[in-house]
Amino acid sequence: MKRYFMVCPRISRPLILLAVACVLSVAAHVHATAQTSLLSVSGEIVNGSPDSGSVVGLAVTLHMQGETTYDNKVTITDNDGRFIFNDIVYDPTLVYGVSVRYQDTLYGAEVSLANGAPPPVTIEVYDAVYEQDVIRVGSASLLFADADRVTQTVSALEIVKVVNDSDFTFVPGSGGPMSLLRFGLPPGAEGLQVDTRLLGADIVQVDRGFAVIGSVPPGEHDIMFTYAFPYDGAETTFTKNFPFGADSLRILSPNEVLTLASEEIGAPEPVTIGERPYQLIETSGIERGRRIEVQLSGLPRTTLADRVQSAVTNARYEYLAPALLAIFLTALIPFAVIRHRANMSG
Template sequence: MGFEKGNIFLKICFCSVVLGMILSASTVTLVYGFEPIAGSKIEVEGVVVNGTPGADRPVGISVALHTNKLDEGVSLVQTFTGSDGSFRFTDVEVINEALYGISVIYKGATYTVGIDLAFVSDPLEIVVYDPTSSDEVISISRASLLFTNADIAARRVSVMEMVTLRNGSDLTYTPGDGPMELLRFGLPVGSDQLVVDTGLEQADWVQVDRGFALLASVPPGDHEIMYSYRVPYSKDSLSFTKKWRYGAQDLRIVVPAGLFDVTTDLGMPIQVMDIGGINYDVQEAINIGRGQVTEVRLTGFPRPTFIQTFSHNLNSVRYEYIGPVGLA
């Protein structure tokens, strides 16, 4: 998806989400009720249905069969839906080492499903939806704000946010043409090293003035988004505001116990929780309003030693300035 590499924690969390998607997708089956033999050719058939009540039947829609062969890349075969939304691929070669998938682009949104030719029973069903560019259909059901580390010498706090984006309608959200018609997520002033990961199909993101915007269609249901960044702080504290553009039904703020203190204007009590053998200070809140602004304050940062400060400043000096000194 064109995303940058994230830190280990972020990649582990994201990989677990992607693994779950792959496992669920791999249970999709096809036709005929027998197990095909490698090298044989079979038919793959299914139907595209519109999940938006009262919407048009998806007739004449392009359907693509993707075959990803080891060392050969991806090959593509296309067909079109009939008057009843059905489609069929003939002479599909069964290759043990290949991965198969079917994709449909319908009114600007992409829908994909993985298939396993080793288990064949019922016709495949792909559900599509009519589009909307209104973000009123989007909300956040769960949000976690995790402060994972503090670089004392560089005076930077590492933050990871995980949100469950919910589309509770029977329409697929598709981005509009203007910057204000994109799904936007705010970041504290001065944030850097932004990394974004999501399981949404064909997703990408762009950095904007006060955060980033997601370039992706969001079909009905829940979808995970994770992003990490660093925030600079001065002396021994950091204060910033966070706007919940899409609200948050459940919010959790987490920091390793003893790393530093986190307070907000939400009045949340602090609980100590053991997560994987490590104690964390956890604050929980519910029903964060759409557009609500939260004040966040971090205090109690350890102060860097002289050696840490000196080493950081030395590493920050550009090469052309230290070169002549080394040659003297």
């Protein structure tokens, strides 16, 4: 009778331990993924206005924004204004946020899923008003940062703190540009750049400036904008309108850029910011609709070499020769006059 023996390959103990470790690692990863891959985002919509309208049946959107991708989910608030999004797969490359539109205004909040499901999100909305009386400027700052001798332009930066002290959201009406949140610019201003955190706001050009088309909820909201405006000669007058007034106004400029002066709001005082000397004019209590003038002097004058450089830099090739010829002929005029006078006297 034959006997058969099963021969098994001999496996070393370290190899067995490594295999067990790999199995446990995969199991832990699967378990962790099962725990964190499906998350929920919940919260409620609350109306902060007195005698407020209903927040039942509002469409709430969960935004999932990547560098090149975008997706969203939509749900509806229940009878208590609550909402929930289920079965969310967390992606660390995405930014998450929740928004709701109420009475023509967009409200929202960012949410973080990095540590699992976030705490309930509360978004406060407000009833809309269309009168600009609820809007004022808490503070306004104006910096004349630089004066370009070649282009004959002054670079300016403004920071305006728009304040809504009411329990309602200001919504621009349909009454044309005068019903918008407007900001004036000097004549010939160019290179405008505007930065604001007002949700859903757009910027449009209006007569003598620009307007922010966006709702202003209660609270303080900074609007920052930069631009450049032209000047002619060593002095110019800068005019600023304040349709919403201003609780306080600051006007600054580095000493080496230009010299500030204003008969209306007082003489500048010296200040040092970051070891750099500045001039500062401060005032407060500016009424709505007031206009203020500031004199800018000591502006750099352009030279013949600057005009040649500007022509070479900006003129198109086919117009370059005529432009240089015109500058050259203009420069020859004083010499021609002097020579003519010398011949007459001879």
